[in-house]
Structure formats: structure tokens, C-alpha cells
Amino acid sequence: MKVAIVGIGIHPFGRxxxxxxxxxxxxxxxxxxxxxxxxxxxxxxxxGGSHSAGDADSLVADLGLxxxxxxxxxxxxxxxxxxxxxxxxxxxxxxxxxxxxxxFDKHPPGAFNTDPASLGLGEWYGETGLMLTTQFFAMKIQRxxxxxxxxxxxxxxxxxxxxxxxxxxxxxxxxxxxxxDAVAASKMVNDxxxxxxxxxxxEGAVALVxxxxxxxxxxxxxxxxxxxxxxxxxxxGSFEVFSPWLSPESAPGPTVEAARATFEAAGIAPDDIDxxxxxxxxxxxxxxxxxxxxLCKDGEQExxxxxxxxxxxxxxxxxxxxxxxxxxxxxxxxxxRQIYENVLQLRGTAGERQVPGDPRVAFSHVYGAPGISAxxxxxx
Amino acid sequence: xxxxxxxxxxxDESLFVPDAAQPTLRGAACDQCGTTTFPYQESCPxxxxxxxxxxxxxxxxxxxxxxxxxxxxxxPYRGPEQFEPYGVGYVDLGPVVVEARLSENDVEQLSLDLxxxxxxxxxxxxxxxxxxxxxxxxxxxxx
Numbered sequence: 001m002k003v004a005i006v007g008i009g010i011h012p013f014g015r016x017x018x019x020x021x022x023x024x025x026x027x028x029x030x031x032x033x034x035x036x037x038x039x040x041x042x043x044x045x046x047x048g049g050s051h052s053a054g055d056a057d058s059l060v061a062d063l064g065l066x067x068x069x070x071x072x073x074x075x076x077x078x079x080x081x082x083x084x085x086x087x088x089x090x091x092x093x094x095x096x097x098x099x100x101x102x103x104f105d106k107h108p109p110g111a112f113n114t115d116p117a118s119l120g121l122g123e124w125y126g127e128t129g130l131m132l133t134t135q136f137f138a139m140k141i142q143r144x145x146x147x148x149x150x151x152x153x154x155x156x157x158x159x160x161x162x163x164x165x166x167x168x169x170x171x172x173x174x175x176x177x178x179x180x181d182a183v184a185a186s187k188m189v190n191d192x193x194x195x196x197x198x199x200x201x202x203e204g205a206v207a208l209v210x211x212x213x214x215x216x217x218x219x220x221x222x223x224x225x226x227x228x229x230x231x232x233x234x235x236x237g238s239f240e241v242f243s244p245w246l247s248p249e250s251a252p253g254p255t256v257e258a259a260r261a262t263f264e265a266a267g268i269a270p271d272d273i274d275x276x277x278x279x280x281x282x283x284x285x286x287x288x289x290x291x292x293x294x295l296c297k298d299g300e301q302e303x304x305x306x307x308x309x310x311x312x313x314x315x316x317x318x319x320x321x322x323x324x325x326x327x328x329x330x331x332x333x334x335x336x337r338q339i340y341e342n343v344l345q346l347r348g349t350a351g352e353r354q355v356p357g358d359p360r361v362a363f364s365h366v367y368g369a370p371g372i373s374a375x376x377x378x379x380x
Numbered sequence: 381x382x383x384x385x386x387x388x389x390x391x392d393e394s395l396f397v398p399d400a401a402q403p404t405l406r407g408a409a410c411d412q413c414g415t416t417t418f419p420y421q422e423s424c425p426x427x428x429x430x431x432x433x434x435x436x437x438x439x440x441x442x443x444x445x446x447x448x449x450x451x452x453x454x455x456p457y458r459g460p461e462q463f464e465p466y467g468v469g470y471v472d473l474g475p476v477v478v479e480a481r482l483s484e485n486d487v488e489q490l491s492l493d494l495x496x497x498x499x500x501x502x503x504x505x506x507x508x509x510x511x512x513x514x515x516x517x518x519x520x521x522x523x
Contacts, residue, residue: 113454122419124392126456128503128514129449130479135468138447146492190447191487236426245407245418246444246470246477247426 003088004216004223005378007036007209008343011104013327014173016203021053021330024205025104026062032100032207036219040064043209045090047083048102049073050332053203056102077279077368078231079103080206080335085229085374087210097212104205105330112201119242119370133369134198134282136241138190141284145192148299150287152192156184157305158283159197159325165312166326168353173202173328197283202328206336208343222347227377228265232258234371241369252292255279258373259293259365266377270294273377274359275345276316277338279367280323290318293365293375317355320345335374338364346380391503391514395419397436403500404439405515407476408432416475440520441473443494448487458504458512471496471517483518495520 009031011024025048033039040063048056049072057070075082080103087101111134116126125131144150160180166172178196186195209219216223234240237251263270270293278293280286287305291298295316304310310318321327321341324334342362344350362378390396397404407418412429418437423430446469452459467482467490483501484490496517503514 110454113456116456122392122394123456124395124514127458127512128391128481129453129457129459129466130468130481131456132449132453135447135449139445139468139470142447143445143492188448188450190449192447244479246479247415248472248475248477 001092002213003091003210003226004213005208005226005339005343006211006216006219006223007032007034007038008340009033009035009207010171010337010340011205012171013204013330013333013337014202021050021104021106021203021205022059022062024106024203025050025056025102025207026059028104028205028207029059029063029100029102032209036209038098038209038219041066042098043068043100044096045087045099046070046102047073047086047090047099049075049079049083050103050105051076051079053104053106053332056104059102076372077331077334077366078372078374079332080337080339081229081366081374081376082231084208084226084336084339084376085231088226088229091210091212097215098209100207100209101336102205102207103333103336105332106203107201107330109201114242121242121244125244130244131242133241134190134193137282137285138193140239141282141288142192144284144288150302152184153180154287154302154305155192155197155283156180158280158286159183161311162280162283162319162322162325165320165353166322168351169321169326172322172326174322174326193282193284199281199324199329202330204327204330204333204337206333206340208336208339222380224343224346224378224380227268227379228262229374229376230258230261230265231372231374232261238371240371253367254371254373255289255292255365255367258375262375262377263294268361268377272361273316273363274357274361275320275342275355276318276363276365277321277323277341278318278365280319280325281329281367283325285367286319286323289365289367293363312353312355320350320353320355331368335364335366338366339376339378342378346378387509388511388513389506391512395515400436402439403498403515405437405478405498407435407437409435409475418476418478437476437478438473439498441471441496441517443490443492443496444470444472444477445492446482446487446490448485460502460504469517481514481516483516489519497521
């Protein structure tokens with residue numbers, strides 16, 4: 001038995017003043033149900049979450065009080081991926097035939113600020129200016145660039161591609177192309193990363209209707225199969241955000257294990273992937289995650305990106321919807337945005353940004369604090 | 381450098397070895413597996429051991445990675461009245477790699493494997509005028 005995605009819905013990403021995160025979630029859910037041709041009373045289960053826009057299960061007040069079991073997911077950047085894994089398991093177990101997963105969020109402008117005490121860190125860590133996610137990303141890529149020969153121009157090229165793809169995506173936040181020189185010349189935030197190499201906290205929502213694959217034809221002519229979905233947390237020795245110290249005994253991050261487990265479970269190799277959405281919290285993250293997920297080897301990114309391999313028309317299209325850089329980061333919604341984009345690409349309905357050559361296998365990857373990763377392989 | 385005429389305090393005394401001749405960071409070393417942590421913690425994140433004697437950490441090491449904080453962070457950050465960009469890095473001390481402020485904020489002066497040594501730098505001023513200092517690493521002075 002397999003699980004199919006039979007309906008997808010999105011509320012545009014970016015800033016929507018006057019519309020709450022919950023309302024965006026409800027709109028995405030209605031759109032996904034319309035896409036599948038089902039109504040809320042047909043939905044047998046729901047998993048959903050947001051990081052800072054309210055409890056997902058309260059959406060029953062908007063969508064209908066049908067008694068549906070609606071379970072909240074609160075897993076940081078892994079929220080969408082976790083909801084999908086839970087929904088898939090609910091069907092694979094035989095418990096249910098049809099259900100929905102929903103992710104939404106709405107964050108105020110500016111960098112996330114986190115209370116050190118919530119992570120077991122002393123006040124000194126925040127007071128002396130170390131409690132910033134942006135520093136972690138900067139120091140991870142700083143070291144990686146020197147060890148693996150990645151240039152600043154390649155960092156800028158990743159962001160320029162994101163904005164170019166975002167310009168072709170009607171649901172993206174940033175739709176103005178920005179060239180490599182403009183990205184590189186923008187305000188320095190944390191060396192070597194400039195303003196336009198970072199994504200910004202934002203808003204948005206995505207919902208997916210899932211069904212047993214053998215019943216998918218009831219809802220759609222173009223079911224997309226969830227071949228594998230795996231989640232991992234960090235091991236001792238991996239380099240993660242908000243670490244006052246590291247062990248000299250280093251270990252690969254959770255992305256490496258989650259990606260490997262996903263490919264193994266799907267029986268598919270990284271070489272077989274036709275399109276991929278991978279976590280691009282900043283442009284260095286996309287570069288490092290290319291290697292951590294197994295899509296290439298450490299150091300190959302410089303040449304791959306220079307010759308356009310990661311462009312929509314390239315051999316390894318990555319973040320075809322503009323990624324987090326062009327869509328922003330509503331934490332609860334980003335993971336499902338990647339799935340939404342991969343479904344469009346596999347259906348062949350991604351419009352101006354459709355990957356040519358009839359893609360059949362798609363990969364997605366999220367990474368977040370405090371060291372978690374979730375990956376999926378979809379096929380049709 | 382801190383003004384000697386003013387009253388000073390460490391940002392958090394538990395980070396430092398008490399009564400050391402020179403400022404020294406205080407870590408914990410697991411009796412079972414040897415893992416060294418900073419700051420001190422009561423149990424070992426690697427093996428779960430609960431015997432973690434406190435140990436002085438080396439005062440010199442090499443730069444493992446670095447960046448410069450160019451924008452003023454939101455609270456809980458407390459800085460000087462006039463924000464100045466500051467360096468941040470990870471320093472390989474041997475048994476442990478420690479995250480710290482860097483005294484240098486010119487990225488051109490920083491590089492991987494740069495020898496560095498522990499210093500105290502001003503962090504912020506308390507309401508009563510007490511100068512609060514924290515640990516940082518500075519490029520080592522070659523003698």
C-alpha cells in the first residue's frame with residue numbers, strides 16, 4: 001500500500017495584512033479540498049501546525065465541527081514534514097483512507113529572537129550577543145567555503161537564482177529579479193552573508209489532501225505518490241544553531257541521515273531525482289545541503305552552480321519556486337510549500353517555471369533548530 | 381579595554397575558574413568518556429554520565445570559524461549605548477571547541493587556524509554604572 005497526494009492548496013506567501021495565520025491556513029485547506037473534490041465532512045483525520053500563529057486544531061471552528069480527530073504538530077522548521085509523516089502513517093496503518101495536513105504561520109518582521117532559557121542556556125549567552133541564528137549560518141558556510149573552495153560569487157548566484165525563480169511564481173513573496181552583483185553588494189549582515197542572501201520570517205499556508213493510493217483515482221487524474229518521508233534529529237558532535245561549544249569529535253548533521261534514510265526507503269538514488277526543493281535559510285545553506293542530501297559531493301557545487309545545473313532548465317533543478325529566499329520563512333508552512341511545488345512539477349502544471357523533460361521523481365528537504373531534518377521522495 | 385577606575389563584574393561568574401591568576405574558562409570533563417563541555421554542566425551529553433568534575437580550559441587555541449555581527453541584535457542582547465559591530469567565532473581549544481566573542485571586528489584580520497588567546501572585553505554597563513565584562517578571544521601576540 002502507498003499514500004498519494006490528491007489535492008493541494010496554498011495561501012500566497014509574503015505579507016498579508018489583516019489576514020491571520022489561521023485564516024491563511026483555512027484558505028489553504030479549502031483550496032486543497034476543492035482541488036481533490038472533497039468536502040470537510042469527507043476528511044477522516046487532520047495533522048497540522050504553526051510555530052507562532054495559533055493552534056492548528058482550532059481550525060475546526062472555521063472549517064466545520066465534524067468531530068474529526070485533529071492533532072497539532074509543533075516541530076519548528078520540521079512542522080510541515082512531521083505533519084506529512086504523521087498523515088502518511090495514519091493511512092499506511094490502515095486506520096484511515098483520506099485526510100489532510102496543514103501548515104501555516106505569520107511572523108513579525110525582523111530576525112527571530114529566542115529566549116536563551118527556553119533552550120537551557122544562561123542569560124549571558126543572549127546578553128553578550130551570541131543568541132542569533134544568522135551567526136550560526138554564517139560561521140557554518142564560512143568554514144565550508146574555505147574547506148571546499150566555494151566563492152562569495154557562488155553564494156550570490158544562489159540568491160539571484162531564487163529571485164529569478166520567485167519572479168515566475170505568482171505565490172512567491174519576492175518577485176523582483178535581483179542579479180548576482182546586486183545581491184553581493186547588498187548590506188553585510190554576518191560575513192560572508194549579505195542581506196539578500198538571507199530569507200526573512202514571513203507568512204503563508206499550505207494544505208495537502210492525502211488518500212490511499214488505490215483510491216486516489218476517485219479524487220484526481222494525477223495522483224502523486226509519497227514514496228518515502230523520514231525525519232531525524234541530531235547526534236552528538238553535529239554542528240547546530242545555539243551551541244556554546246562543539247565537540248572536536250565531529251559528526252554529520254541530521255540532514256545526512258534523514259536524506260539517506262529517505263532514499264533507501266524509496267529505493268531511489270540521488271541521481272534519479274528530476275527536481276529538488278532543499279532548505280535555503282540562506283544561500284550557503286542551499287550549497288551545503290546539496291552535498292549533505294547526497295545530490296552532489298562536497299566542493300562540486302562551485303562548478304555545478306557556475307554552469308547552471310541548479311537552474312530550472314539545468315540537470316539538477318533546485319528550489320524551482322524560489323525557495324525560502326523568495327518565499328520567506330513562515331516556519332509552519334515552509335516544509336509543505338516544498339511539497340506543493342514538487343506536486344505541481346510532477347503534475348506538469350508549474351507554468352512558467354515548469355521543469356522541462358517530464359519530471360517523474362522529486363525530492364524535498366527541510367532543516368531547522370535545534371538540529372532536525374525531514375526529507376521526502378515523491379513520484380508519479 | 382575596561383576602565384580600571386570603574387567597578388567591574390564578570391557577566392556570569394560560573395563561566396570562569398574562581399580565583400585564577402589569569403581569567404580562565406571553566407568547563408566540565410566527563411569521568412566516563414572524557415567529553416569536555418563549556419559551560420560547566422552536570423551530565424554528559426555524549427554518554428549520560430553524571431560525574432563531571434569542573435576543569436580549567438586552555439587559554440589559547442586556534443580559530444575554527446568566524447563572522448562579524450554587523451547589525452544590533454534585539455533583546456536579550458545588551459550592548460553599549462552606541463552599537464559597534466563585533467566578531468564572533470568558534471575557537472578550537474583541543475578538548476573542546478568554544479563559541480566566543482572575538483576582540484577583532486575586521487573580517488580581513490580573521491582566518492581559519494589563526495592562533496588566538498583568551499581576554500576579557502567590555503560587554504555592557506549595568507544600571508548602577510558597573511562595567512560588565514565577558515570572555516573573548518584575541519589574535520595571539522607572538523613573542
